[in-house]
Amino acid sequence: MPNPVLLTLSGSLRRGATNRRLLHEAVRLFGDATHVEADLDLPLYDGDVETGEGIPASVQILADQISAADAVLISTPEYNKGPSGVLKNALDWVSRTDGRPFADKPVAVMSAASGQTGGERAQLILRAFLVSFRPRVLVEPVLHLGESGRQFDPAGLLINDQHLTTLVTLMQNLRSEIES
Numbered sequence: 001m002p003n004p005v006l007l008t009l010s011g012s013l014r015r016g017a018t019n020r021r022l023l024h025e026a027v028r029l030f031g032d033a034t035h036v037e038a039d040l041d042l043p044l045y046d047g048d049v050e051t052g053e054g055i056p057a058s059v060q061i062l063a064d065q066i067s068a069a070d071a072v073l074i075s076t077p078e079y080n081k082g083p084s085g086v087l088k089n090a091l092d093w094v095s096r097t098d099g100r101p102f103a104d105k106p107v108a109v110m111s112a113a114s115g116q117t118g119g120e121r122a123q124l125i126l127r128a129f130l131v132s133f134r135p136r137v138l139v140e141p142v143l144h145l146g147e148s149g150r151q152f153d154p155a156g157l158l159i160n161d162q163h164l165t166t167l168v169t170l171m172q173n174l175r176s177e178i179e180s
């Protein structure tokens, strides 16, 4: 498929997030594509807001972006052995929107964290969270970027050849999944 739309979801909101850098590297290595970066700076899920005011506009934008994307890339930090609340909150809101936007969507999941295991536990839990959304989550290769603050050069490029090779394969697999 020429010029597929790739939507990236960073579980870390901070400007210098290594998860966002990893997603940018993934998009670069994917090649020809239109990149859309989701804004997960959403209100906290609150059933009273949903009942009283409906789905917030920012949440509906996210759900529409997921629906419109040919593939979604998610990268989570590890906070206290789990995915970030930012990401869980976004998934909880999306689950309340109409149309099951993640259903059958090709999804690549990664993690980046300052610990040596690179958010491996957080990524496993995130993969479990995603099951009920019924996406087509790539099983391999698995990329969990440890000591993530040390893994990029000043231009934001990954410095480790092994990580690069893994990410290239993951993106090739994602392209195949889009086309299958």
Ligand SMILES: Cc1cc2nc3c(=O)[nH]c(=O)nc-3n(C[C@H](O)[C@H](O)[C@H](O)COP(=O)(O)O)c2cc1C
Pocket: 012, 013, 014, 016, 017, 018, 019, 020, 077, 078, 079, 080, 081, 082, 112, 113, 114, 115, 116, 117, 118, 119, 148, 149
């Ligand atoms: C509340 C909190 C909890 C954290 N818990 C973990 C952890 O369990 N494992 C880990 O490797 N790093 C942990 N960290 C460090 C993060 O991995 C680090 O802040 C990382 O850079 C976050 O990703 P980012 O660069 O995309 O923001 C924690 C950080 C915060 C703020």
